[in-house]
Amino acid sequence: MSGAAPELRDQAVSSSNPGSRSGTTLLQLPPIRVRTDRAEAAAFALETGSLGGQDFMPLTYPIRWLTLPDVRRAVSQALGAGFLPVHEGQRFAQVKNLEIDHDYELAFELELSEKPSRLTVRLRVSDSEGLSCALETVLRIVPAETDQSP
Amino acid sequence: MREAQAVSTADGAPNTGDAIGVVEYGPFSTAALARYALVSGDDNPLHLDLAVAQAAGFAANPVQGMLMLACFEPYLMNWRKDLFIARLSAKFLRPVFSGESIRLSGRVLRVRQAELTLRLTARNGRDEMVILAEAAALIPSQRSD
Numbered sequence: 001m002s003g004a005a006p007e008l009r010d011q012a013v014s015s016s017n018p019g020s021r022s023g024t025t026l027l028q029l030p031p032i033r034v035r036t037d038r039a040e041a042a043a044f045a046l047e048t049g050s051l052g053g054q055d056f057m058p059l060t061y062p063i064r065w066l067t068l069p070d071v072r073r074a075v076s077q078a079l080g081a082g083f084l085p086v087h088e089g090q091r092f093a094q095v096k097n098l099e100i101d102h103d104y105e106l107a108f109e110l111e112l113s114e115k116p117s118r119l120t121v122r123l124r125v126s127d128s129e130g131l132s133c134a135l136e137t138v139l140r141i142v143p144a145e146t147d148q149s150p
Numbered sequence: 151m152r153e154a155q156a157v158s159t160a161d162g163a164p165n166t167g168d169a170i171g172v173v174e175y176g177p178f179s180t181a182a183l184a185r186y187a188l189v190s191g192d193d194n195p196l197h198l199d200l201a202v203a204q205a206a207g208f209a210a211n212p213v214q215g216m217l218m219l220a221c222f223e224p225y226l227m228n229w230r231k232d233l234f235i236a237r238l239s240a241k242f243l244r245p246v247f248s249g250e251s252i253r254l255s256g257r258v259l260r261v262r263q264a265e266l267t268l269r270l271t272a273r274n275g276r277d278e279m280v281i282l283a284e285a286a287a288l289i290p291s292q293r294s295d
Contacts, residue, residue, distance in 0.1 A: 066191075068191075084194065
């Protein structure tokens with residue numbers, strides 16, 4: 001995993017592209033390879049009250065991968081300086097549980113909409129046998145500082 | 151994370167309308183928010199820095215939405231240990247702040263063979279709905295084919 005995140009705001013999607021709409025910008029990141037780690041999974045499970053016991057990968061564990069450096073860079077660029085993300089909606093779907101000490105490929109897509117100002121991050125997690133799980137995160141983009149004058 | 155009340159477990163075939171029970175999670179201390187930031191990588195200062203939260207118009211640090219949403223998995227697994235959660239979707243309706251707890255509740259909306267559709271909610275201490283969620287869950291032991 002390397003390289004700078006591609007420009008997001010400059011890659012406007014044509015309105016003839018299925019699923020796109022005016023004021024929407026789409027970006028697909030290059031595939032990212034990860035390996036699940038036993039200690040990281042255990043720490044995550046402990047903090048989220050998991051009942052799955054040893055070697056259990058919590059359903060929401062893939063949210064960690066939204067903070068991988070390339071993804072974080074692309075998200076920060078999409079948000080813009082002086083803005084913060086507020087989590088508005090979340091979807092998870094899984095075909096099978098993630099496994100410990102297992103290799104996966106991550107396919108990220110970011111969709112930035114102007115009105116309303118939202119960033120949607122989609123992730124598909126696959127291994128050599130196919131899709132394991134997917135998630136969609138919807139972030140409302142808010143100014144980092146509100147005008148609190150009377 | 152501390153549960154204030156255990157949910158009653160079920161092992162028979164679930165029916166439409168069945169209640170899952172009520173379980174309280176929290177309170178979510180600032181230390182818990184910091185620990186979740188560490189294990190999840192979500193170090194958004196909104197959750198961790200009071201000055202940043204106040205500058206953004208919040209009275210206190212809002213709890214990470216994913217920390218609250220993660221509670222639904224143990225909540226459901228406590229109800230039925232044989233569940234496989236195929237889908238979980240949620241809308242975060244209002245913020246929950248550090249020091250507050252949430253109460254999860256749920257109901258079986260629909261039963262179709264081995265697949266359950268579940269309506270789930272989280273409410274704050276003022277009984278305001280803070281998360282509205284829906285899950286699709288499979289019960290392998292109930293599969294007829």
